[in-house]
Amino acid sequence: MTAPVVLVHGWGGSFAATWQRSGFTELLADAGRAVIGVDLLGHGTAPKPHDPDAYADLGARVLEVLPDEPVDAVGFSLGAITLLRLAMRHPHRFQRLVLAGVGRNILEPDPDSARRIVAALDGDAADDDTHALLFAQYANQPGNDPVALAAIMRRSGRDAPSPADFAAVTCPTLVVIGDKDFAGPGDPLVAALPNATLKVLRNVDHFATPEAFEFIDAALEFLDAVPA
Numbered sequence: 001m002t003a004p005v006v007l008v009h010g011w012g013g014s015f016a017a018t019w020q021r022s023g024f025t026e027l028l029a030d031a032g033r034a035v036i037g038v039d040l041l042g043h044g045t046a047p048k049p050h051d052p053d054a055y056a057d058l059g060a061r062v063l064e065v066l067p068d069e070p071v072d073a074v075g076f077s078l079g080a081i082t083l084l085r086l087a088m089r090h091p092h093r094f095q096r097l098v099l100a101g102v103g104r105n106i107l108e109p110d111p112d113s114a115r116r117i118v119a120a121l122d123g124d125a126a127d128d129d130t131h132a133l134l135f136a137q138y139a140n141q142p143g144n145d146p147v148a149l150a151a152i153m154r155r156s157g158r159d160a161p162s163p164a165d166f167a168a169v170t171c172p173t174l175v176v177i178g179d180k181d182f183a184g185p186g187d188p189l190v191a192a193l194p195n196a197t198l199k200v201l202r203n204v205d206h207f208a209t210p211e212a213f214e215f216i217d218a219a220l221e222f223l224d225a226v227p228a
Helices: 015-020 024-030 060-065 078-089 111-121 130-139 146-153 163-167 187-192 213-222
Strands: 005-008 035-038 071-076 094-100 173-178 196-201
Touching (some): 005 024, 005 060, 024 035, 024 213, 035 060, 060 078, 078 163
Parallel strands (some): 005 035, 173 196
16 A cells, blocks of 8 residues: 655645645645655744644654655755754654755754744844845744744754754655755755765755745655556
């Protein structure tokens, strides 16, 4: 039986806004794949606590919906980081992984970037900090709770994984990142993983990744889920 596909959105997104709106879920359904959608804590239909400590384990909600058999999984940005950390702890739960919008940032976390984004959410960003202001704009989309999203940025446990952590992820993994994505490049992440390949999207920035045709095509092909 073909494995279901778990879809995990990024920071400030949701299952509906990231995967349903782009038509990605419909394409998977057309290929005969069952879809399991997750809203991470603080997002979408999930609870939105304002205490940073509540977000210490973002993978818990994903684990709750995983079936007994291994799954394929696709994550974007924070969703990709969450899936990767889950696969480090529970490698037997995953058959294939697609990690989009991540790369060097996983191996070299930037605490200053998170601090600046929180400042933007609090209305204290510098006028020329376009990176932080873009995140603030994203956080203030309808349905989002900016205070909860700031709490996620303030959470602990964001250190880079160890080489042994990466080595545990032996399933085939596709890293997809735009050549204009601040999280890149993707090469260091691919080199750290035992069984990973890289797809670079031309002229694509971070937030455009989930809806980029090149990303959708690469993910479907990797999952062997191209609609008939």
